[in-house]
Amino acid sequence: MMSNNRKHSVGRNSRAILLGLALALLTPMGCNYAGNISGLHWFLGMHDNHAVEGQEEDYTTWNNTYAGEYDRGMDSMDVFGGPGSSIRVPPEGTVPREHEPYPYEAGDFAGAAAGLSNPLPRTQKILERGEKMYNIYCAVCHGNTGAGDGPVTPRLANVPALTSDKIIGWQDGEIFHIVTMGRARMKPYAAQVVPEDRWAIIHYIRLLQKQKQQEGEE
Ligand code: HEC
Numbered sequence: 492m493m494s495n496n497r498k499h500s501v502g503r504n505s506r507a508i509l510l511g512l513a514l515a516l517l518t519p520m521g522c523n524y525a526g527n528i529s530g531l532h533w534f535l536g537m538h539d540n541h542a543v544e545g546q547e548e549d550y551t552t553w554n555n556t557y558a559g560e561y562d563r564g565m566d567s568m569d570v571f572g573g574p575g576s577s578i579r580v581p582p583e584g585t586v587p588r589e590h591e592p593y594p595y596e597a598g599d600f601a602g603a604a605a606g607l608s609n610p611l612p613r614t615q616k617i618l619e620r621g622e623k624m625y626n627i628y629c630a631v632c633h634g635n636t637g638a639g640d641g642p643v644t645p646r647l648a649n650v651p652a653l654t655s656d657k658i659i660g661w662q663d664g665e666i667f668h669i670v671t672m673g674r675a676r677m678k679p680y681a682a683q684v685v686p687e688d689r690w691a692i693i694h695y696i697r698l699l700q701k702q703k704q705q706e707g708e709e
Contacts, residue, residue: 621695
């Protein structure tokens, strides 16, 4: 009985020693307490991929043109897509998904007048959307009623009215075009106002024009 017991306790001790050794070996391989350093890596071949990853520097093209010629600071536009950058310049003619290229040059009002028409129905909801967007993006200059008397006009002279006979006579496509491409002192608003909102604004401008005409008749 005694000898059996002793054997048993020796077995338990050696198991504890083995476990301790295994833990001591595993600890440096594990994560650190902050969880953002993955510990020691024994087989690097699987980690360091030859492919250049997103936003990694591409040393294979690094010296192509820089070669000490320019300063490769953040203010150098070539950092993006240039030598040493993993960001690739898309092939010419590439367009983002669901983006329709705008086909009319800035001066081509006639093309826009002929080729574009308002795709939105003139509903209460769309007029309300147009009013909201007009008041945000256009009224500062063209005024809440489209009279060309927005709050910035003391500083920006001769902002045209949108309720003039001239703009009453414009095609929807021409108004869309000036908002998209700008003209002279009127900057393009394509980056601020999405196409649907531009068309809603145009419905709203037509309403302002009608209101102005009705006032004239009274
Ligand atoms: C920063 C001031 C400013 C804002 C904001 C602005 N415009 Fe203009 N807009 C002008 C000026 C100035 C002109 C005259 C441009 C020129 O000299 O050719 C003009 C011209 C126009 C014309 C042609 C008028 C004419 O008689 O030839 C239309 C139409 C027009 N804007 C629509 C809009 C719409 C719609 C918006 C809102 C999306 C808008 N504008 C926002 C300043 C502004």
